[in-house]
Amino acid sequence: MRKMTPPTQEHYGELSHAYDFFNERLFGGALPGCLFTLQRNSRSMGYFSHERFVKRDNIRTDEIALNPEYFATRPVEDVLSTLAHEQVHQWQQHFGTPPRRGYHDQEFAAKMQAVGLMPSHTGTPGGKTTGEKMSHYILPDGLFIRACKELLQSSFGIVWYDRFPVQTAKEYEFAADTTVRISPISVPSPAQAENAPEETLEMEASQAYAPGSDAGVESAVPLYSAPPIESGLDVERPATAGAAKKANTSNRTKYVCGCKTAIWAKSGIKVRCEACNGLFVAAA
Structure with missing residues (x-):
């Protein structure tokens, strides 16, 4: 009988894999790593906290928190874009000029756009790009969505979901007819990467991502996929489902x-x- 992977290891292993993947694709591997936590904050889908944790040997690390209450009711691309959003905060902390706590300034907005995310206080086109409370939406021709779709073609996946999710306040109607073009690309999972010879992975990566690669024929896919709750996931339906309102907790x-x-x-x-x-x- 196959032994089940411990849920904590499985869940955080996938988040760490996504962090490392976006670090390489969007930030050139410059980010220093972090410690993930799951936080149920009804007013936030995630946050970044500089040097929040310390080891006994006084080594410090940043925290990136994600809110699992939204994993089932948001497209997986949007969940992962929150991770990238917090990585931009981390980049600004280490390589930019961090603004006052909670503020999203022009430097943050510029870096967000550089990685393929448009800051918007409404989470939709036309919103303010700087301010205290800041969401974003995915740019269909940006770096993030291509990296995200590549990751989702691998064995990566969010494995565990909160059984009592809340309805996201974000709207996705603006992107209903938006597609992105991707090529079938094989991205190794953490287990595959651990077991495969390093030279094999390097060769496969160079072939898969090289300009003009004939690794496969491009196809058009929706910018945002359907939220997991719509595919029969065994979770409770939020009381405000379909109303595009945030649950009152x-x-x-x-x-x-x-x-x-x-x-x-x-x-x-x-x-x-x-x-x-x-x-x-x-x-x-």
């Missing part, structure tokens, strides 16, 4: 009075507005 309810003033409070309260003397009622 704060245990608070929105109330509105007759003059349209809104407040957030615990469920079941009875409060009147001083301005219109109307009772606050739960918003639909």
